[in-house]
Amino acid sequence: MSTLDLSRWQFGLTTVYHFLFVPLTIGMVLLVAIFQTVWTKSGDEKFLKLTKFFGKIFLINFAMGVVTGIVQEFQFGMNWSDYSRFVGDIFGAPLAMEGLLAFFFEATFIGLWIFGWGRLSKKIHLATIWITVLGVWLSAYFILAANSFMQNPVGFEMNPVKNRAELVDIGAVLTNTVALNQFPHTITASIMFAGAMLVGVSAYHLKRSQYLETMKKSLRFGLWTVLVGGFGTLVSGDGLGLAMVRTQPMKMAAAEALYNTTDNASFSIFTWGTPDGHSELFSIRIPNLLSFLSTHTLNGTVEGLNNLQAQYTQLFGPGDYMPIIWLTYWAFRWMIGLGALAMLIAVVGLWLTRKGKTNLKTWQWNSAIWMVPLPLLAISVGWMFTEMGRQPWIVFKLMKTADGVSPGVSASDVLISLIVFTLLYGALAVVEFKLLMKAIKAGPNDDLIVESTDSEKLAVAY
Amino acid sequence: MQLNEIWFLIVGVLFIGYFVLDGFDFGVGMAIPFISKDDIDRRVIINTIGPVWDLNETWVLVAGASLFAAFPEWYASLFSGFYLALLIMLAALIGRGVAFEYRGKGETQRWKNTFDWMIFIGSAVPALLWGVAFSNIVQGVPLNEQHIYTGNLFTLLNPYGLLGGLVTLSLFFTYGLVFITLKTEGDVRDRARVLANKVGLVAVLLAAGFLIWTLIAHFTVIGLLLSAIAAVTLILALVLNALHREGWSFVNLVITVIAAVGSLFAALYPNVLPSTTNPAYSLTIQNASSTDYTLTVMTWVVVFSLPLVLAYQAWTYWVFSKRVSRKSIPNKAH
Numbered sequence: 001m002s003t004l005d006l007s008r009w010q011f012g013l014t015t016v017y018h019f020l021f022v023p024l025t026i027g028m029v030l031l032v033a034i035f036q037t038v039w040t041k042s043g044d045e046k047f048l049k050l051t052k053f054f055g056k057i058f059l060i061n062f063a064m065g066v067v068t069g070i071v072q073e074f075q076f077g078m079n080w081s082d083y084s085r086f087v088g089d090i091f092g093a094p095l096a097m098e099g100l101l102a103f104f105f106e107a108t109f110i111g112l113w114i115f116g117w118g119r120l121s122k123k124i125h126l127a128t129i130w131i132t133v134l135g136v137w138l139s140a141y142f143i144l145a146a147n148s149f150m151q152n153p154v155g156f157e158m159n160p161v162k163n164r165a166e167l168v169d170i171g172a173v174l175t176n177t178v179a180l181n182q183f184p185h186t187i188t189a190s191i192m193f194a195g196a197m198l199v200g201v202s203a204y205h206l207k208r209s210q211y212l213e214t215m216k217k218s219l220r221f222g223l224w225t226v227l228v229g230g231f232g233t234l235v236s237g238d239g240l241g242l243a244m245v246r247t248q249p250m251k252m253a254a255a256e257a258l259y260n261t262t263d264n265a266s267f268s269i270f271t272w273g274t275p276d277g278h279s280e281l282f283s284i285r286i287p288n289l290l291s292f293l294s295t296h297t298l299n300g301t302v303e304g305l306n307n308l309q310a311q312y313t314q315l316f317g318p319g320d321y322m323p324i325i326w327l328t329y330w331a332f333r334w335m336i337g338l339g340a341l342a343m344l345i346a347v348v349g350l351w352l353t354r355k356g357k358t359n360l361k362t363w364q365w366n367s368a369i370w371m372v373p374l375p376l377l378a379i380s381v382g383w384m385f386t387e388m389g390r391q392p393w394i395v396f397k398l399m400k401t402a403d404g405v406s407p408g409v410s411a412s413d414v415l416i417s418l419i420v421f422t423l424l425y426g427a428l429a430v431v432e433f434k435l436l437m438k439a440i441k442a443g444p445n446d447d448l449i450v451e452s453t454d455s456e457k458l459a460v461a462y
Numbered sequence: 463m464q465l466n467e468i469w470f471l472i473v474g475v476l477f478i479g480y481f482v483l484d485g486f487d488f489g490v491g492m493a494i495p496f497i498s499k500d501d502i503d504r505r506v507i508i509n510t511i512g513p514v515w516d517l518n519e520t521w522v523l524v525a526g527a528s529l530f531a532a533f534p535e536w537y538a539s540l541f542s543g544f545y546l547a548l549l550i551m552l553a554a555l556i557g558r559g560v561a562f563e564y565r566g567k568g569e570t571q572r573w574k575n576t577f578d579w580m581i582f583i584g585s586a587v588p589a590l591l592w593g594v595a596f597s598n599i600v601q602g603v604p605l606n607e608q609h610i611y612t613g614n615l616f617t618l619l620n621p622y623g624l625l626g627g628l629v630t631l632s633l634f635f636t637y638g639l640v641f642i643t644l645k646t647e648g649d650v651r652d653r654a655r656v657l658a659n660k661v662g663l664v665a666v667l668l669a670a671g672f673l674i675w676t677l678i679a680h681f682t683v684i685g686l687l688l689s690a691i692a693a694v695t696l697i698l699a700l701v702l703n704a705l706h707r708e709g710w711s712f713v714n715l716v717i718t719v720i721a722a723v724g725s726l727f728a729a730l731y732p733n734v735l736p737s738t739t740n741p742a743y744s745l746t747i748q749n750a751s752s753t754d755y756t757l758t759v760m761t762w763v764v765v766f767s768l769p770l771v772l773a774y775q776a777w778t779y780w781v782f783s784k785r786v787s788r789k790s791i792p793n794k795a796h
Contacts (some may be wrong), residue, residue: 020772025590060563060567068556069550070522070552070556073523073530075661077530077540077541078548078549081538081542085534085538087537088530088531088535088538088752089753089756091530093756094533096524097763098758100767100768104517104767104771104775107516107519109467109774111514112778116781116795128553166756167755179578196487249588395598408611417545417549428556431560431564435567456787456790457789457791458786460564461509462508462796
């Protein structure tokens with residue numbers, strides 16, 4: 001394999017892996033902050049237990065997000081140095097803003113929150129978790145603004161002498177229509193996953209009839225969170241879809257594998273086609289839905305892959321401008337399907353547990369437990385869709401992925417790093433999973449909230 | 463002052479901030495096997511930096527991202543050129559980070575020992591590699607006309623680079639030991655103090671050689687001044703430490719780190735990555751920088767955020783300013 005292929009695999013591996021931890025961080029920090037706020041206001045000890053219990057789960061996960069995040073920032077320069085030279089004048093700014101305005105908040109105030117129990121006053125301690133929420137969410141915004149530049153470059157001019165894109169309007173970069181839509185989509189989907197985590201963990205204990213009082217609260221709260229988060233994901237996803245049609249029509253065409261420009265375009269839920277995917281043998285279709293998703297009218301025109309390919313060939317010269325169609329097609333469906341399934345389970349769960357009922361059947365509890373990974377998988381394939389759907393471009397219409405790779409880095413160097421990251425990340429995944437399961441199984445027990453009566457002792461320590 | 467000059471200074475300040483803060487974290491991590499007798503000792507040592515190591519480490523992310531934003535060519539050539547060195551650094555930092563968080567979450571001795579070793583290696587390796595990296599940046603590396611690095615990992619392991627690495631290794635070790643002396647009580651504190659002066663002597667000798675070498679190769683008045691300050695404060699720090707004035711010793715070491723890293727940036731200026739292949743291929747603050755527009759935007763961001771960052775981070779250190787002792791360690795880790 002070439003440096004390019006290996007670098008792409010490495011970026012895919014490390015980014016998908018990093019983003020296994022990010023959604024729970026984004027979503028759970030909010031839920032923990034809400035629990036702690038309720039406790040601070042009401043003094044209800046159940047919510048203190050929930051704060052500490054889910055706070056612990058949050059932190060085990062948070063550590064992985066932090067350490068794998070360093071790799072993300074370094075590898076633009078390490079593996080994609082020509083890309084970095086080309087967009088650095090623009091792309092570096094949101095990254096540096098993320099560091100100065102968000103990471104510092106996040107890293108400082110999470111430390112104050114973890115170790116501040118018993119040292120800070122209740123109100124200030126509560127403020128530290130809310131500032132952490134702000135830091136985490138701001139960081140999400142800046143990195144999404146950077147990513148959005150790759151999807152829909154705005155606010156720049158080309159400098160032919162230096163052969164690079166240069167920033168002329170930071171406001172345009174930070175209010176990129178893709179970023180404005182991508183941000184709520186990412187946040188709500190993450191909240192949905194955090195909700196599912198609450199549901200699964202609570203179901204685990206309720207199935208065993210333990211910690212009933214606290215876990216009943218978190219179950220209902222989690223189910224509502226999945227539903228509300230899911231609804232937000234749906235609405236923001238619709239907005240993102242519209243933005244995508246305007247900015248990257250090829251991606252929408254690839255999402256449906258729509259080869260020819262069509263009015264009244266239907267949306268297929270399932271297709272069984274010839275092995276090359278160019279003609280279908282069987283499909284289940286919803287008439288006019290693709291037109292509606294793309295234009296919000298039933299008979300709107302949706303551009304097809306072949307037409308766009310011809311158009312791009314004229315603009316950018318000969319070449320293949322289509323992403324891998326089977327991948328975008330199925331990733332788009334799995335994203336929607338898994339998210340919808342999680343919402344369905346949440347609705348049924350809310351019905352089954354109405355008026356405080358907990359007499360569910362074992363398979364029902366198990367369904368709730370197995371619902372946990374659904375939103376995470378949806379998020380993961382969603383990102384695969386949006387990043388693979390951008391190909392062959394690294395910056396849409398400006399630079400191809402093949403032109404962004406580091407020219408001075410050999411394939412063997414990248415192979416070494418790919419192996420190191422695979423082994424290291426694999427080992428850490430095992431440890432992380434073990435620790436998460438251990439913390440979850442331990443439950444919201446009293447150990448978590450025993451305040452030290454000995455003033456010399458630290459309330460919290462490593 | 464031109465914007466790219468200001469940004470050379472800002473990047474320098476951010477890296478100095480990183481080494482001032484994460485520098486003693488590295489030393490603390492390296493000290494564990496040398497000055498602990500049991501698990502409680504080890505927890506005392508780790509908890510001296512417990513609440514702050516993450517914010518300290520964040521400085522490297524901010525320094526790196528600012529380098530990217532202000533000098534994209536520097537970032538691109540440096541990070542792709544030092545590929546394997548950075549890979550080792552990343553693996554070490556990842557291992558250290560998770561080890562702090564996870565070591566207390568298992569019961570067996572084997573579990574804890576494994577993570578203690580990860581903390582040690584994850585601290586010593588970056589402490590060494592940062593010195594190697596920065597001395598090579600100052601000395602210059604083989605860059606071709608397109609500013610692409612043409613050497614390999616072993617190109618970096620030259621005498622000057624290795625000496626620089628040993629300087630940061632021994633300096634950060636001393637720095638961490640004095641920090642432990644300042645932050646603990648009892649036996650751990652005594653052992654840290656004694657070891658600090660032994661390691662400190664080695665650091666003085668290595669640093670003297672390195673600073674003189676740097677001055678001969680890249681003489682500047684400001685470099686000379688900073689080197690002199692670094693040398694004097696380092697020696698003062700050791701004397702003060704021996705006199706049980708660890709607070710002042712620590713202050714002097716902070717100045718040592720600031721002055722030493724500052725002297726490297728002074729030696730580098732106006733280059734950011736000199737080429738040993740042909741001086742004409744060097745990256746400078748002119749040809750590596752972003753546009754004035756980007757630098758102006760980023761200057762406003764720094765002016766607004768950095769004072770705020772410094773204020774709340776200082777407050778954090780104040781909140782956790784109490785000494786850690788064996789008595790203060792709770793039974794269970796969080």
